[in-house]
Amino acid sequence: MQYTDLSTPTRTIMTPGPVEVDPRVLRAMSNPIVGQFDPSFTTIMNEVMDMLRILFQTKNQWAFPVDGTSRSGIEAVLCSVIEPGDTVLVPIFGRFGYLLTEICERYGANVHTIECEWGTVFEQTTINQKIDEIKPKIVAIVHGETSTGCMQPLDQIGKTCRDRDALLIVDAVASIGGVEMKVDEWMIDALIGGTQKCISVPSGLAPITYNDRVEAVIQARKKVERGISTEEDHQLDETRKHPYIKSNYFDISMLQDYWGPRRLNHHTEATSMLYALREGLRIILEEGLDQRFLRHLYHEKALITGLEAMGLSLFGDAQSKLPTVTCVEIPEGIDPESVRSMLLEQFGIEIAKSFGPLEGKIWRIGTMGYSCRKENILFLLGALEAVLLQHGAPIHIGKATVAALEYYTEQAAATVLSV
Known part of the structure; x- marks a missing residue:
């Protein structure tokens, strides 16, 4: 059987994702491949982190993409902070609230849900009252629900979570880059985006950011689970790192070692996709x-x-x-x-x-x-x-x-x- 040259049809894509990719992004993807530890590439990594902080409107140290579709970022954040038996609250107002519930349950969380009619969202006081009632470790919520076309207000939930020592984790896959998202001002502890929607980059990366409260949970798990010092931790063989987190690929503590100044090898970065994300972010910041x-x-x-x-x-x-x-x-x-x-x-x-x-x-x-x-x-x-x-x-x-x-x-x- 002979296979012809690839020739995909030209489409006007008006779906909630994927969307049309900016031609500038496609051109950026055609740049030559360089090694992931090449100084030219690590410079690109640093630039992407800087631009993500601006997009997320945060001063967080950690803002980087997880290799994989949007769901990879959601799973990376949740699996890295959830321990079996943790209480998690998931307010559901569409299909993707059920996805958050499933992922949390897979990692052993005790998930509590509240639901409202599809086509509506929650009064923030309703969510805050439920936080007071069940005292969760984590509140996981969708910001823009593409299944119903609704957007959940968040500006009053973060403070309640902060006051109750709960983590607010937000799925902003459908909204980041298209609507206002004030991570620091709204006291969001971790946020997950996607490239294939408002950022107009091909599907394949999930930009995330998280603050020192999330990082503290990860570091505490290291110490409790393994009972070793930070210096000893640095000396461990990579194959034995963090055995208590079921996923190696989505272990945020390992990903931040890769994206941080140590540049510890974890995976081979998706080179051309990072070129694409850099250009997509540059376009956003040029527009303002x-x-x-x-x-x-x-x-x-x-x-x-x-x-x-x-x-x-x-x-x-x-x-x-x-x-x-x-x-x-x-x-x-x-x-x-x-x-x-x-x-x-x-x-x-x-x-x-x-x-x-x-x-x-x-x-x-x-x-x-x-x-x-x-x-x-x-x-x-x-x-x-x-x-x-x-x-x-x-x-x-x-x-x-x-x-x-x-x-x-x-x-x-x-x-x-x-x-």
């Missing part, structure tokens, strides 16, 4: 965090304006909406997968279905990173209208793209007048 967050809100509003002008309804509480994901209710009698297939086959546009109780009830449209552009919004609205008309949906013909275009025109005029 505030401007980037405003851009996501700007195009989200245009999309919503067009969808509602078409006569479609949005799913979920508008006050809790995640700016980077818009959930659209599927019109009655319309085959959701037939619509998605036609969008992909006829227009090269991909949108996402949903999970669990929402499967077959909503479509999910991502406006993340490089995919979050005016031309993508207008193209999607025109194509979706055409496909829905082909399926006999009762929509307002000719309204969606015009409404979005009017919004863009009005906003441009307002910007000119305000200058």
Whole structure:
């Protein structure tokens, strides 16, 4: 059998991840490979850590990527701090709260959950009251829930965790780089992101940050479990390090030895992916965090304006909406997968279905990173209208793209007048 040259189709990707990769990132990935301890590469590692601190809005010493998809970062943080029997609170408002629960249970945690209706989020007082009730060691929570398009406020939870000596660990995979994330101000102890969403880098790295409270837990586990001094620890053979953490690959104490000044060998770094992350972060910082967050809100509003002008309804509480994901209710009698297939086959546009109780009830449209552009919004609205008309949906013909275009025109005029 002969295999031809790889030639993937050009797509307009409007899903909650992966998204379109910035062309600058693709170019950066084509740089030559160098060794992971080459001074040129360790300089890149240092630059990535510096830029991640800015993105995370933190002064934490530790901010680096875990090699693997977003889930690798989540598992690395949780497996490194959870000991069997630890009490963990997981507030669930969508699919990925269940993922946090499963990972915590796999590492022996005693997991307590609270749940609210999909399409809503928790009052922060509800979570704080539960913290007071069960006194967890860890509160693990999703920030932006892509399955429901909702975003959980966090600014009042961190202080409660700090006052109760609990660790606040946040899954910000769908929100980092697209919305405000104030790690230090909100007293978040550890945060996990992903490259394939708002950062607009291929899937394969999970940027994380954690503070000295998390590091203290890891160091204390070393001393208690092994009963040895720090000097003795440094002399141990690498193959015998940290036997109490079930995962070698995701052991944060070993990863920070690799990313720290000692540069102890742990794994072979994903060289080209680190090039990609460096460029993706550089693009974000060139745009400016505030401007980037405003851009996501700007195009989200245009999309919503067009969808509602078409006569479609949005799913979920508008006050809790995640700016980077818009959930659209599927019109009655319309085959959701037939619509998605036609969008992909006829227009090269991909949108996402949903999970669990929402499967077959909503479509999910991502406006993340490089995919979050005016031309993508207008193209999607025109194509979706055409496909829905082909399926006999009762929509307002000719309204969606015009409404979005009017919004863009009005906003441009307002910007000119305000200058």
